Amino acid sequence: MRLRDAFLLAAIAALASGAPARGEELTGTLKKVKETGAITIGTRDSSVPFSYLDGSQKPVGYAFDICLKVADAVKAHLKLDKMEVKLNPVTSATRIPLIANGTIDLECGSTTNNADRQRQAAFTNTHFLTATRFVAKKDKGLDKTDDLKGRTVVSTSGTTNIRQINEINTARSLGMKILPAKDHAEAFLMVETGRADAFVMDDVLLASLVAGSKTPDAYTISSEAQSKPEPYGIMLRKDDAPFKAVVDAATAALYKSPEGKALYEKWFTQAIPPRGINLKLPMSEAMQKALANPSDSPDPAAY
Amino acid sequence: MFANFDVSVIASSLPYLFGQGMVFTLTLTALAASGGIVFGTALAMMRLSGIPGVTHAAKIYVETMRSLPLVLVIFWFYFLVPYIGAWATGSATPIQVGAFASALVTFTLFEAAYFAEIMRAGIQSIPKGQTAAASALGMSYAQTMRLVVLPQALRNMLPLLLTQTIVLFQDTSLVYVLSLTDFMGAASKVAQRDGRLVEMYLFAALVYFAVCFTASWLVRRLQTRVAIIR
Amino acid sequence: MNYNWNWGIFLEPSPEGVGTYADMLLSGLSWTVATALCSWVIAFSLGSVIGVLRTLPSKAANAVGTAYVELFRNVPLLVQMFLWYFVLPEVLPTEIGTAVKQLPDAPFYTAVLCLGFFTASRVAEQVRAGIQSLPRGQAMAGTALGFTTAQTYRHVLLPNAYRIILPPLTSEFLNNLKNTSVALTIGLLELTARARSMQEFSFQVFEAFTAATILYVLINLVVIAGATLLERYVAVPGGR
Numbered sequence: 001m002r003l004r005d006a007f008l009l010a011a012i013a014a015l016a017s018g019a020p021a022r023g024e025e026l027t028g029t030l031k032k033v034k035e036t037g038a039i040t041i042g043t044r045d046s047s048v049p050f051s052y053l054d055g056s057q058k059p060v061g062y063a064f065d066i067c068l069k070v071a072d073a074v075k076a077h078l079k080l081d082k083m084e085v086k087l088n089p090v091t092s093a094t095r096i097p098l099i100a101n102g103t104i105d106l107e108c109g110s111t112t113n114n115a116d117r118q119r120q121a122a123f124t125n126t127h128f129l130t131a132t133r134f135v136a137k138k139d140k141g142l143d144k145t146d147d148l149k150g151r152t153v154v155s156t157s158g159t160t161n162i163r164q165i166n167e168i169n170t171a172r173s174l175g176m177k178i179l180p181a182k183d184h185a186e187a188f189l190m191v192e193t194g195r196a197d198a199f200v201m202d203d204v205l206l207a208s209l210v211a212g213s214k215t216p217d218a219y220t221i222s223s224e225a226q227s228k229p230e231p232y233g234i235m236l237r238k239d240d241a242p243f244k245a246v247v248d249a250a251t252a253a254l255y256k257s258p259e260g261k262a263l264y265e266k267w268f269t270q271a272i273p274p275r276g277i278n279l280k281l282p283m284s285e286a287m288q289k290a291l292a293n294p295s296d297s298p299d300p301a302a303y
Numbered sequence: 304m305f306a307n308f309d310v311s312v313i314a315s316s317l318p319y320l321f322g323q324g325m326v327f328t329l330t331l332t333a334l335a336a337s338g339g340i341v342f343g344t345a346l347a348m349m350r351l352s353g354i355p356g357v358t359h360a361a362k363i364y365v366e367t368m369r370s371l372p373l374v375l376v377i378f379w380f381y382f383l384v385p386y387i388g389a390w391a392t393g394s395a396t397p398i399q400v401g402a403f404a405s406a407l408v409t410f411t412l413f414e415a416a417y418f419a420e421i422m423r424a425g426i427q428s429i430p431k432g433q434t435a436a437a438s439a440l441g442m443s444y445a446q447t448m449r450l451v452v453l454p455q456a457l458r459n460m461l462p463l464l465l466t467q468t469i470v471l472f473q474d475t476s477l478v479y480v481l482s483l484t485d486f487m488g489a490a491s492k493v494a495q496r497d498g499r500l501v502e503m504y505l506f507a508a509l510v511y512f513a514v515c516f517t518a519s520w521l522v523r524r525l526q527t528r529v530a531i532i533r
Numbered sequence: 534m535n536y537n538w539n540w541g542i543f544l545e546p547s548p549e550g551v552g553t554y555a556d557m558l559l560s561g562l563s564w565t566v567a568t569a570l571c572s573w574v575i576a577f578s579l580g581s582v583i584g585v586l587r588t589l590p591s592k593a594a595n596a597v598g599t600a601y602v603e604l605f606r607n608v609p610l611l612v613q614m615f616l617w618y619f620v621l622p623e624v625l626p627t628e629i630g631t632a633v634k635q636l637p638d639a640p641f642y643t644a645v646l647c648l649g650f651f652t653a654s655r656v657a658e659q660v661r662a663g664i665q666s667l668p669r670g671q672a673m674a675g676t677a678l679g680f681t682t683a684q685t686y687r688h689v690l691l692p693n694a695y696r697i698i699l700p701p702l703t704s705e706f707l708n709n710l711k712n713t714s715v716a717l718t719i720g721l722l723e724l725t726a727r728a729r730s731m732q733e734f735s736f737q738v739f740e741a742f743t744a745a746t747i748l749y750v751l752i753n754l755v756v757i758a759g760a761t762l763l764e765r766y767v768a769v770p771g772g773r
Contacts, residue, residue, distance in 0.1 A: 032399075036399075040399060045482055045492065046495070046496075053492065053496070056319075057319055057323070057484075057489075057492065086401075088401065088402055089402065089481075089482045089483065089484070090482070091481070091482045092733075093729060093732075093733050094381065094382075094481060094482075096733075096736060097381075097382045097732070097736075097738050098381075098382075100536075101382055101383075101384075101385035101386060102385045102389075102398060102399050102400075103385055103399055103400060103401075103402075103405075119736070120736045152635075152637075154720075157729065157730060157733060158733040163548045163734060166548055166549045167548060169549075170549065170551065177637070179640070179720040180720065180722075180726070180730060181720065182480065182482070182718065183482065185492075185495035185496070186495060189495055189498075189500070189619075190720075192498065193500070193619065193622070193623070193634065194622075194631060194634040194635065195618075195634050195639065195720075213498070214498050274496070367746075367750060370707070370711075370749055370750050370753035371711065371746060371749050371750075372711035372712070372713075372714035372715075372725055372749065373711070373714075374714040374715060374717065374725050375714060375725045375728070375742065375745055375746065375749065378725070378728075378729060378742060379742050379746075382738045382739075382742075383739070386536070473608075473609035473610070474609070476609040476611045476612060477609075477611055477715065479611060479718065480717070480718065487609070487611060487612060491615070500615075500619045500620060500623065501619075501620050501623050501624065504612065504615045504616055504619060504620050505616070505620060507612055508608045508612045508613070508616060511607065511608050511609055511612055512604070512607045512608050515606075515607035515608070516603060516607045519603075519606075519607065
């Protein structure tokens with residue numbers, strides 16, 4: 001990743017030297033933000049603790065905080081006195097079309113950065129690493145992938161996870177019945193109410209759903225993962241290099257600074273709204289490395 | 304079980320349910336109904352115009368809309384509207400359309416197809432002699448429509464238009480599929496957050512029932528009042 | 534428009550590993566049709582009973598019929614779907630509730646029941662309107678022939694009423710078919726749901742929705758053609 005870092009530093013240096021002030025024509029998202037004086041952030045309902053609704057139904061979260069910092073950076077970059085930050089709710093299924101069709105400018109949530117998606121959208125530096133696992137009620141005794149044979153399994157529609165579990169289902173001919181749910185809360189609800197045996201999702205989201213449930217002790221997360229740890233990134237529109245450069249520079253600076261670490265700790269090792277749950281997920285070594293060397297690579301092996 | 308039916312969860316979320324959810328639902332219903340009736344009337348007039356291309360265009364629009372499920376139409380427009388906007392304004396990139404605006408466009412265009420059929424029946428219910436009389440008086444087509452036909456058609460069809468608006472009010476609950484916060488969306492967000500499905504969904508059903516039942520009853524009373532005078 | 538069209542997408546294999554995207558949409562279509570037909574059986578039979586109740590010369594029967602229609606017409610279908618799927622199993626005794634939840638294809642059965650009961654209220658209104666539109670002399674003639682009330686309905690009123698309401702019943706059938714798409718909220722993999730998954734997997738939004746649109750329009754045309762044939766087949770020779 002050395003070469004990439006060098007480019008990144010060069011990009012930051014270019015930006016720091018006030019590239020746009022030289023009267024260059026603004027394009028794409030930057031132009032739009034400048035003209036409308038507003039940037040729109042896509043938020044999620046229930047991606048705890050990345051982007052979700054607190055007790056008063058206001059969006060909060062780790063990725064949401066990062067997006068606010070990015071918005072500040074965009075505002076500073078464009079030298080705007082005032083910039084409105086608009087919020088627009090998105091779901092796993094609507095987020096990519098809404099980025100593409102211009103409804104939102106930044107998607108703050110728990111979006112896995114992979115090569116497939118890079119054809120539709122761009123990602124800034126990785127803010128989290130997570131693997132696919134499943135959660136089930138303890139009394140069902142499900143722990144390994146093969147335990148899911150013939151079971152009803154739910155996952156959130158539009159995620160990489162539902163795709164992976166479909167592929168595993170076919171590859172190992174497990175005969176699972178896979179239901180798509182609208183969002184994570186609805187999917188977890190299916191497990192909670194016994195409509196599905198297991199919910200396949202990124203392990204960090206499962207951990208927070210379990211921690212936030214009425215009976216955290218009743219659930220268990222599979223020990224076998226269904227994928228390698230994959231990177232999460234904030235999504236932006238594709239083919240908009242000037243905007244991406246601003247966002248990349250802002251996130252890289254944030255992740256490397258003590259503020260980035262503090263932000264992580266605020267959401268993963270301290271009590272979070274709405275009910276003061278502590279996820280108790282101290283920063284892993286891989287995560288420390290990922291934040292120290294910001295990268296937007298979709299390849300799990302790069303981390 | 305009803306044994307642990309928790310009323311407090313409903314009570315504590317009332318401001319959110321009504322202040323945000325119901326306001327969204329009612330605003331969307333009112334605006335989409337007004338827009339739908341205007342556009343629907345235009346469609347009905349196009350369909351009855353007898354001008355070959357225009358009649359067909361209106362017919363194809365109405366029949367296609369009426370053969371599609373609303374859920375599919377909601378998805379269509381949510382993704383398509385920004386592109387249409389870009390095309391209409393000649394902008395190079397898709398323009399930004401908020402969730403509410405998008406829902407409003409969807410419901411206006413979708414319900415217009417249904418309002419158009421009601422208005423078509425309304426316009427056809429006016430005896431031919433009246434339009435003949437109007438043109439004998441030297442009125443133009445526009446004048447005939449505005450001064451003679453449409454006022455009566457609207458009055459005759461008022462109960463049906465209002466009934467369709469009640470249907471629209473119920474239909475707006477489907478914006479749930481886009482995670483927007485209408486009344487039902489608000490109820491389900493609280494239900495999922497607090498794990499109180501039974502309470503929230505029953506309460507939502509009760510509120511919808513009360514509103515629609517009262518509204519239908521009012522429409523029936525109105526029907527006996529405005530019934531005409533032929 | 535900066536959108537990458539790719540109409541060949543339908544022939545590409547879907548990530549579910551069984552067949553192409555086209556197969557995925559067709560499987561959605563078959564669930565749509567199956568759900569629509571099964572729920573129509575409930576809607577038609579129950580709706581006829583309720584409709585008849587509302588025309589009987591009995592206050593109690595009228596009240597039951599009216600209560601049913603008002604209840605099912607004044608609550609949005611989506612809410613009813615959730616009541617059947619999420620609320621009903623919770624208020625049943627625990628063992629039955631659990632058994633209900635673990636049914637294979639639970640979304641399908643739930644959708645069939647929910648749509649059946651929902652559409653029944655609309656069918657009931659049509660049946661009532663049909664019966665009430667018949668000249669009163671028909672019921673009287675039945676009585677004069679010595680028919681019981683049941684026989685009058687069976688041999689005189691209903692056969693005539695059904696013929697009259699065939700067109701509105703066709704449109705209720707089509708509404709019922711379109712309404713199956715609401716069941717995607719409880720996990721039924723019908724046509725709209727499949728178009729949506731296809732969009733999510735392939736990112737080809739407009740191709741997926743265009744295909745679904747065409748399929749819906751086609752089923753509508755088939756149903757309307759079928760209804761026209763049926764109308765001609767059941768027409769009473771020399772009647773109206």
